[in-house]
Amino acid sequence: MKFIDEYRQSDLAWKLAKQIERLTDQPLKLMEVCGGHTHTIFKYGIEDLLPNNIEMIHGPGCPVCVIPLGRVDDAISIAQQPDVIFTTFGDAMRVPGSKTSLLDAKAxxxxxxxxxxxxxxxxxxxxNPEKHVVFLGLGFETTAPSTAMTVLQAAKDNVNNFSIFCNHITIIPAxxxxxxxxxxxxxxxxxPGHVSTVIGxxxxxxxxxxxxxxIVVTGFEPLDILxxxxxxxxxxxxxxxxxxxQYARVVNRDGNKLALRALFEVFEPRDYFEWRGLGSIAHSGMRLRPKYAAFDAEMKFSVPGLRIADPKACQCGEILKGVKKPWECKVFGTACTPETPIGSCMVSSEGACAAYYNFGRLSKIAERSSANQTF
Structure with missing residues (x-):
């Protein structure tokens, strides 16, 4: 398939890996910011191709993973209101709150x-004009413009029973x-590649x-990463x-000006926004401007708005900061699996824990078990 097969050629991958190895034997820690990159790295075994002196650290670029428990609880609270239809992307439905998830609320x-x-x-x-429809706005600048353009369309068409529960975040403060x-x-x-298509x-x-x-802006195929x-x-x-x-076939210096125009028209930065693992980061979250307050779910519904600590067994915070690897979490692959997630990193298709579980869990769990037996 054009523009895909060219970036998955194993012979070129081996050549690139050898060229990297010849450059230096200095220990280096490189962070892939985007969760999509993490999945490419493990799906195609890129970590095994890289020399031992280069360690890949997994960053916080998974929007579903970084949403804190309190905001999930707020979403559930809105969804449980009478005459509300709560809409969301699929992976967000299974993210655990402090007691339940949106999927459990649906059940x-x-x-x-x-x-x-x-x-x-x-x-x-x-x-459904008799219902109030709320959309869970989630994601970086990649998805925020589509939410912004939807708000603009709703305002133009006077769809007054529609609002956004905004959890959009920005990559630069993080x-x-x-x-x-x-x-x-x-x-x-x-x-990050996808975000950079918008922000440049x-x-x-x-x-x-x-x-x-x-920093090298990067595409999502194996040869892109290498x-x-x-x-x-x-x-x-x-x-x-x-x-x-590196991703010049998609990304340019100044980004997508039309998308940015819509984003800045509808949203403004919050003073602070809480990220799972990173805490509150100034100007890292978006909210609707007063001009569009009629479409702000937080203005229409009362939500708990509580800050809630992660479960003690879950180490998503350390994983999102790159301090720990998923397999170093004691519940990884045992109590915490994609079927029974304890933390959000195991839920999202971009989560580091899900990537390890799907593409590299057996060897890592074996390593952990061996280390535990040694001590």
Whole structure:
């Protein structure tokens, strides 16, 4: 298949891996920010191709994973209100709150529906004028423009029984939080691809300028990842720190101006927004501007709004910060599986725990068991 097969050629993958190995034997920690990259890395065994001196650290670029328990509880609270149809993307339905999930709420009688886009939710609102339809706005700048454009359409058509429970987040404040974290020493970044199609590459200039770290915006095929790692390591060995664009077939310097225009028209930054694992990060969340308050579910419904700690057994927070690997969590692959998730990282298709479980769990669990027996 054109534009796919070319990026999955095993002979080229081996050549790239050898070129990376020849560049340096210096220990390096590189973070892939996006959960989609994590899945590519494990699905295609890229970690096994890379030399032992290069360690891939998994970042917080999974929007379903970073939503805190309290916000899940707020969503469930809205869904359980009378005459509400609550709509959401499929993977968010199974994210555990403090006591239950949206899927459990649906089983208990709440009208929770899976949709493929916010426009689907708007269509449901038009067909059910006697109900109030709420869409769970979730994701980075990748998905936020589609939510924004849906709000603009709802305003234009006077669909007053439609609103957004907004949990959209932005990547740059999170990236800064990772760079400022004393727990994590990183040498470079495999930069997010999908987000960058919207925001462009210019906004990453602060990474090399202020922190002296290279970042390479990267596509999602195996050769994309390997080429990106090669580009990062080459920068390091040459004493450079720059923003480079490996994903030039999709991403440009200034992003998608139409999408950004819609995003800035509808949303404004929150003062603070809580991320699972990272805590509250200034200006990292979006909310609807006062002009569109009529479509803000938080203005229409009373929600608990509580901050709730993760279960003690769950180490999603440390995994999202890159401090721990999924297989180092004691409940990984045992009490916590995709069928019975304890943490959000095991739920989402972009979650690091789900990636490990689906593509590398047996070897890692064996390693952990062996280590435990040794001690």
């Amino acid at each position: 208990s009688g709440a009208d929770v529906r899976m949709v493929y886009s916010p426009l689907d939710a708007l269509k449901i609102a038009r067909k 990236l800064k939080a990772m760079l400022d974290s004393p727990d994590l020493k990183l040498d470079g970044f495999v930069g 590459t210019r906004c990453y200039d602060f990474v090399p300028r202020d922190y002296g770290k290279p 080429q990106s790692v090669f580009m990062i390591v080459k920068q390091i060995t040459e004493g450079r720190a720059e923003v480079e664009n």
